[in-house]
Amino acid sequence: MVDYIVDIGLEVHVELATRTKMFCGCPVVDPTHCEPNIAVCPVCTGMPGVLPVVNKKAVEFGIKAALALNCKIAEQSIFARKNYFYPDLPKGYQISQYEYPLAKNGYLKIVTSQGERDIRIRRAHLEEDTGKLTHFSEEGNSYSLVDLNRSGIPLLEIVTEPDIHSIEEALAYSHALHTLLRYLEVTTGDMEKGAMRFEANVSLRPANSNTMGKRVEIKNLNSFRAMERAIAYQITQQRKLLEKGRTVTQETLGWDDVHSVTVAQRSKEEAHDYRYFPEPDLPPLIVEKDWLKKITTSIPELPYAKKQRYKKEYGLQNDDIDRLISEKPVAEYFETCLQEAAHISPKVVANWITGELFSWMNQSGEHIQDLRVHPKDLVELLRNVERKTINQNTAKDVLLEMLHSGKNSANIIQQKDLQQISDGTFIERLIQNVLAENPQEVDYYLNGKETVANWFFGQVMKAAKGKANPKVVKEELARQLELLKSG
Numbered sequence: 001m002v003d004y005i006v007d008i009g010l011e012v013h014v015e016l017a018t019r020t021k022m023f024c025g026c027p028v029v030d031p032t033h034c035e036p037n038i039a040v041c042p043v044c045t046g047m048p049g050v051l052p053v054v055n056k057k058a059v060e061f062g063i064k065a066a067l068a069l070n071c072k073i074a075e076q077s078i079f080a081r082k083n084y085f086y087p088d089l090p091k092g093y094q095i096s097q098y099e100y101p102l103a104k105n106g107y108l109k110i111v112t113s114q115g116e117r118d119i120r121i122r123r124a125h126l127e128e129d130t131g132k133l134t135h136f137s138e139e140g141n142s143y144s145l146v147d148l149n150r151s152g153i154p155l156l157e158i159v160t161e162p163d164i165h166s167i168e169e170a171l172a173y174s175h176a177l178h179t180l181l182r183y184l185e186v187t188t189g190d191m192e193k194g195a196m197r198f199e200a201n202v203s204l205r206p207a208n209s210n211t212m213g214k215r216v217e218i219k220n221l222n223s224f225r226a227m228e229r230a231i232a233y234q235i236t237q238q239r240k241l242l243e244k245g246r247t248v249t250q251e252t253l254g255w256d257d258v259h260s261v262t263v264a265q266r267s268k269e270e271a272h273d274y275r276y277f278p279e280p281d282l283p284p285l286i287v288e289k290d291w292l293k294k295i296t297t298s299i300p301e302l303p304y305a306k307k308q309r310y311k312k313e314y315g316l317q318n319d320d321i322d323r324l325i326s327e328k329p330v331a332e333y334f335e336t337c338l339q340e341a342a343h344i345s346p347k348v349v350a351n352w353i354t355g356e357l358f359s360w361m362n363q364s365g366e367h368i369q370d371l372r373v374h375p376k377d378l379v380e381l382l383r384n385v386e387r388k389t390i391n392q393n394t395a396k397d398v399l400l401e402m403l404h405s406g407k408n409s410a411n412i413i414q415q416k417d418l419q420q421i422s423d424g425t426f427i428e429r430l431i432q433n434v435l436a437e438n439p440q441e442v443d444y445y446l447n448g449k450e451t452v453a454n455w456f457f458g459q460v461m462k463a464a465k466g467k468a469n470p471k472v473v474k475e476e477l478a479r480q481l482e483l484l485k486s487g
């Protein structure tokens with residue numbers, strides 16, 4: 001049986017998080033909270049005789065993303081008309097960039113079970129989004145409605161070389177890109193609202209061949225899950241064809257998530273079908289050196305660099321790091337905690353965040369920015385544990401109450417009288433009482449059933465209402481049991 005190499009290239013459309021559209025002043029509105037066709041004007045509805053004006057913020061966001069992807073930014077790029085007819089495109093063309101894109105030749109580092117690799121970025125260019133069609137079918141009649149609120153929203157299209165060779169790599173790339181762009185705050189990254197959409201080119205070639213196979217393009221992949229399933233489906237289909245000695249047809253397909261199949265959309269257009277030509281209503285886009293410099297310095301520490309630093313500076317494990325850096329606000333929360341309390345171990349802080357706070361956020365649906373417990377409050381709580389004012393378990397209860405009520409830890413500890421008891425004489429007496437009240441269990445213990453010691457420990461903690469310092473109790477209990485044995 002022939003072995004095949006899979007070649008995948010990804011095109012990612014990213015909605016840039018500007019306030020207004022790419023070429024007009026219409027606001028960018030949330031598609032889930034807005035009536036159709038209200039954020040529109042003559043420019044973005046394609047009325048004749050209107051003139052587009054480039055949104056500077058969109059260009060800035062595009063440059064920022066391209067720089068973070070290690071691309072070379074073109075000093076001069078050209079907007080072009082991509083001509084085609086579709087009901088969601090009233091102008092009959094889309095303003096995009098073709099021959100001279102904003103940025104070229106970058107790469108993004110990915111990490112998979114196979115280790116680290118660079119996926120090359122071929123180009124990143126600016127364009128405008130189309131409107132949105134919704135298809136209905138009622139009592140045998142089918143019809144479609146068009147909403148132009150989305151028409152003209154700025155997009156950055158990021159295109160890779162066909163460097164991706166497995167589904168794992170495709171997912172690693174898309175997740176890394178999603179995280180990176182959210183760190184840069186150039187997009188909301190909200191996939192459910194279509195802020196990031198994927199298209200995948202998939203082809204197979206025999207392992208001994210250097211010539212790429214015929215590729216199939218899959219459009220409309222609006223979630224990581226859909227992308228994963230669609231690529232897996234195509235790999236299986238193409239392998240079956242090739243194994244039967246047949247050829248793959250080069251075409252564009254859509255992904256039907258409900259039936260889990262790719263479906264024919266239209267035969268693949270070649271670039272010349274679009275009759276690209278420079279947009280006559282827009283001058284060349286010039287990126288001046290000073291502006292480029294300013295944007296470069298505005299780029300924050302990015303996830304890959306952060307990961308290396310957390311490993312080196314804080315000695316954290318990969319899994320912990322991945323959880324801390326997956327969202328920039330979480331990483332910021334963690335770093336603020338460390339600034340507040342340089343002496344508390346980063347590992348301890350990381351555990352409280354990825355343990356208690358994450359489980360609270362999962363249950364409540366709150367984001368870390370919404371928590372009533374700020375970094376300084378968490379640190380204050382951890383100081384109480386460190387000073388042994390309260391023990392670990394009490395601290396977890398206090399934290400829960402802090403998250404519920406927004407009260408600070410000192411208040412809760414005082415109000416509920418939760419201070420940990422470390423007083424040796426008090427604990428000594430407590431243990432004496434427990435042993436005196438349970439002569440039968442003492443007998444069991446003296447006759448060799450040593451596990452009873454755990455039961456005694458539980459009884460003492462119960463008598464102390466959970467507030468006794470467990471370490472002191474353990475030591476004192478061992479001492480008294482030892483005395484009984486030798487006595």
Ligand SMILES: [Zn+2]
Binds near residue numbers: 025040042043152
């Ligand atoms: Zn408009």
